[in-house]
Amino acid sequence: MHNPSKQDKSVGRPRSEAAKTAIIQATISLLDTVPFSNLTIEAIAKQSGVSKATIYRWWPNKEALLFAAFLHVTTVDVNFEPALSIADNFRQVIGDLVVILNQPLGRALITVLIDQPERVTAFQTTFFEVKRRAAKQLLTAGQAQHVIKPDIDLDKALDMLFGAVYLRVFLYTEVVDTDYIDAVIAAFMQGIRQD
Amino acid sequence: MHNPSKQDKSVGRPRSEAAKTAIIQATISLLDTVPFSNLTIEAIAKQSGVSKATIYRWWPNKEALLFAAFLHVTTVDVNFEPALSIADNFRQVIGDLVVILNQPLGRALITVLIDQPERVTAFQTTFFEVKRRAAKQLLTAGQAQHVIKPDIDLDKALDMLFGAVYLRVFLYTEVVDTDYIDAVIAAFMQGIRQD
Amino acid sequence: MHNPSKQDKSVGRPRSEAAKTAIIQATISLLDTVPFSNLTIEAIAKQSGVSKATIYRWWPNKEALLFAAFLHVTTVDVNFEPALSIADNFRQVIGDLVVILNQPLGRALITVLIDQPERVTAFQTTFFEVKRRAAKQLLTAGQAQHVIKPDIDLDKALDMLFGAVYLRVFLYTEVVDTDYIDAVIAAFMQGIRQD
């Protein structure tokens, strides 16, 4: 049984949660004005009023800190609403995704993942697959209800749906708003809908 | 009389094309083992046997150098083959794209574009739009020939097709080979084909 | 209550005296083989096993470092010995001076002072005047004892005595040994001695 009042009985001064959150907040706020490649640990320390050593005590490098910051502000959970249509469900999940990707934090995360592919695995199970599995279940259910064509390659379909969003946000750098989301989902549904 | 059209007059010692290509080759070869974020101008100088000053004489920073290196080795032209089917044409263009994206140079380029979105415009017209416009013409022609559904939102469709590829290559970090390309194109065609 | 008189409070890691002395020693030893104009901070860093940043943390440029090194090894104090004759006292102080000037450190110092006259003031009170004032007291005392002519312009006399030494050491680049010192002091005394 775990006793949270007395804490994990360790000698010495306990770590400061305040410091941890200050660091993460500083990271996030600095990314508003500075691209991740120009973000420095020293700037974060100064901004958060924390010593560099404290940052390094919690995270080994700025990528790890970025990941922590990302997970700190990101809701990974995907709750599909059975009452809603498939399209409406997608509107919800894609909308959430776009919000994340449009934040500097999201951009920075993706940057690191592409630059250092070995880090992708850290997010595969906790982030990408979560959304993907849920989406796939949605489509599978749609097939069972005969509203989605039965011979659709669901993996490729989902690559296309999500891929379109990433592409627009990052490489075409156009505003991705509800209009775009609606349109891409409509196009997507048109291709997979069973008449 | 001064003729500004070509010629350039060229006073002083002309720049060394050998140095330029050595720099670009060094950049490319270093990216094989080093992620772009760890690539240094100093390493490029040493590897290419060129002085740092010469690199900075021609490119203001490593991003600009990366772009030059990318364009140096990348064929942007897209030549669609009327004799081939739409799917086969896409196989060709997507295959070319995947080769580019799978190279470290491609990864690095995309990394920079996401980290510093203001640089995207430099590639919009010379790279992304070239491929996109050609692809769109292909689909438009397909509609004229009644092999593509007339009410397809072609822009969204292309976002999905290209997006799927980017997503797989960069974020799912899975091998994207001809099998995958065939499958995604098949799924894509299934959604837009006119029966 | 804050006591600004001494103490300094000293927060953070204290500076390394070992680094400081290593830097100064490296400076001195390099000047044995390299003229000051060819001395580089980078060579000092390498020789002393210290990072460049540490050098710049404590001195803004190599001139300032040179001055610190000079003062580090130079005894400025002048202790005249009442038991000795005026000439013997001068022999002592001039001998000390010649030792200093003959060292590369001394040469370098003088070089800088001539090249950048605005720096002279830094040494006026702590070095030149110390020796000069003591010497002047000696002569004044000699006048009181009627062994020095009363109408001597002591300042000009001292300019001549010290000037002769500087001139020989630096511009005539001849060995200035005890023979020379004895001779110049003899000539000097001959001019001012009261018969």
Add this chain to the structure above:
Amino acid sequence: MHNPSKQDKSVGRPRSEAAKTAIIQATISLLDTVPFSNLTIEAIAKQSGVSKATIYRWWPNKEALLFAAFLHVTTVDVNFEPALSIADNFRQVIGDLVVILNQPLGRALITVLIDQPERVTAFQTTFFEVKRRAAKQLLTAGQAQHVIKPDIDLDKALDMLFGAVYLRVFLYTEVVDTDYIDAVIAAFMQGIRQD
């Protein structure tokens, strides 16, 4: 026999005297605002409208150029005036010397000579000794005429006289005007005059 009119019959375009003097003028004018240690060949080239290569064709380094510039503007000749007194003659020669030393060019020259003693020989015979020999003749003549003490060590005496001036100009950085010159010569004469 050497014919200076037709010159050393060389093939090719002759050297440009205009360039040479422009370089020397630029050197002199730059030294008004820049200490010699900060003087650069590039700045001289720009200022004089000459290419760097031309400067290096004439002088191997900036020290050599400095020497040329110094000799270009300096009259080395010392003409003692038999009609004048010894003191007046000294007033003349010391006055000339002070003018030279007070110019940036003079300072720069001395700086180099101290920093790189091996260069002193280049000026020993052409500059220092010229003045010194003439001064010595003056004193020797004075001894013959019994106005200078016969047992004076003339070399040391001259070291003191000239040394005083160098010391004042360079290390005490005080204005050395005719008042000072008069005073130091008076003091000097007082020491060597035969009563």
Add this chain to the structure above:
DNA sequence: GGATAAGCGAGACGGTACGTCCCGTCTTCCT
């Protein structure tokens, strides 16, 4: 008078050092 040769301005080149910034680690004192 055409060939040959050197001088010249412009400016690129390989190289070295600059002074700065940030890294990740450390040492001190304070909590």
Add this chain to the structure above:
DNA sequence: AGGAAGACGGGACGTACCGTCTCGCTTATCC
């Protein structure tokens, strides 16, 4: 033991000059 302050060794930055070189052009002598 955690933490703020800040020094430390290290390494890359982007810049400034070094002294040399390669251009196209000019200015002389030589044959």
